[in-house]
Every structure is written in structure tokens, then in C-alpha cells.
Amino acid sequence: MSDRILIYGIGNPGRQDDALGILLVDKLDAWLKENPHVRAETDQNYQLNIEDADRIADFDRVVFVDASVHDIESTLLEKIVPDFRSDFSMHYVEPSFVVGLCHQVFDRKPACYQLHIKAYEFEFMKPLTEGGKKNLEIAFKEILDFLQQAPMV
Template identity: 30%
Template structure:
């Protein structure tokens, strides 16, 4: 049986702030275990989303996509997303909305409610470490992740997405 919530952490640990997703994934795995919540979540870490990730959405109640962004509002954005055709040069590089669209097409059903947590990065050069700015933003985003994991239901996440859009402090959402 699949865990009710799937979390995709996208990024390359060797490319500076692109490591945000994998770093958050590792930290989240430890926190979920310590909080006794690990069985409710499946964490999937990858360099990029691929068409095969559609299979990971089957039998889920919620999906979360975590990634770093260049033009993302600082420190991060959290929003609900919907299926949409993606602009990609190959089927090995898809935005989350395109993965949801492929799910809809192949499964002939709506995908689970899905959200993105995108943390603003500054530097993405090969061989560079995570920047101090990104580490600070990652810390801020982790507060939201804890709140999400304590309340793993679509209505709660939707409310948190609305609050995040309106600038409500993460601590107030927990």
C-alpha cells in the first residue's frame, strides 16, 4: 500500500542552490521519522521530473513538489497546481503541472491534489555549494513543511497556500 502523501524533491546537489530540494528531502526524512509520521509520506528525490513519476502519483491523497527557483519570490512560494501541458524539449524534463496532465491522460482520472514549494535560489553553478542565503530560505521553508506534514489533508494545505500567498507568517500557520 502506498503512503497517502508523496513528496518529490527535485534538484542536483552538485549545482549550488539547486541542492535545496535534496537537502530539504533529507532533513524532512529525519524529522518525519522523529515525529512518528514517516509511514504517511513517501519521499522521492530526483534531479528532474520525468514522465515515469506519473506512476508515483497513483493511489495518493496529496502530492508535493519541492524545488529551487531562480525567479521565485523570496524566500519561497507555496501554491496549489493543476494539470497543464508543459513546455519541455524531451519527456525527461517536465514541470509538475505536466506530470499531473500526463497522469490525467494515462489514468483517465484526476490526479491527487498537488502543491509546489519553490524556494528561491541564487547560484546554480556546477561544483558550487549551497549559498548562505539559500540555507536561510530553506530554514524558513522547513517551518512550512512541518506544518504541512502535521496536517496532511487537501483543505489544510489549500488554506496554507492561500495564507502563504497573502504573506501570513509560517509560524502562524502551524
């Protein structure tokens, strides 16, 4: 039996490259309709919060996809180490915190990853930057590869 996979896009679609995670999931939804033999679920939200610990609990593999302002090339896929410390502001939590909460509260340990997509601009209502568009395509190919790979160790 294949493992249960969740691809979870994070971001604000009204803020230029901040939409990258959401747009990747939209693109993947369309692709999954054309390729029903590939089994994966998707979700998306502005930001993560505590209830996402329950959302990921029943999956074997989870990828959080988010725009990144860090110094990366185009994309970076990395395994998430659960974070059991407080590392959040008032109404937002990091993927590592969600994973830690899932372990702590629900005793479930899905293999979780974060796909960072390099982002450049975050203005209101503007389209993706050219760099953002290019990186979205690269990220999409990475997600398709991920869906067809055995679990990373």
C-alpha cells in the same frame, strides 16, 4: 484514516542552490525517523519525467519541492494546475505536466502543490549560498506545517 502524502524533491545536489529540493527531502527524511507518528513518503530526482505520473498516482496529496529563480520572497507554496499542453524540452517535464499526465493516463487526481524555494547560484560543487540556507529552513517549516494541516482546497 489520514491521507497519503508524498514530498518529492527535485534538483541536482552537485549544483549549489539547485540542491534545495533534494536537501529539504533529506532533512525531512531525518525528521520523519524521529517522528514516526507523522505519515508521509518522500522521493527525489534530478528532474521529473513521465514515469512520475505513475509515482504520484496513488497519493492524495503531493508536494514537489524545487529551487526557483523566480521573483519570490523566500518560498512560495502553490497549487498545481494540470497542464495538458506540451511544455517541455526533450528529457524534462514540469510538475504541471506530470499532474496532467497522471490525470490523462491513470485517471487519478491527487491534489498537487509546488513549493518553490528561492535560489541564487548554480555553480558546480559549491555549497548552498547563505540565502539558500536561510530559505531552506523557512521551507522546511512550511513542509512540517503542511504535513499537519488538513488538505488545502
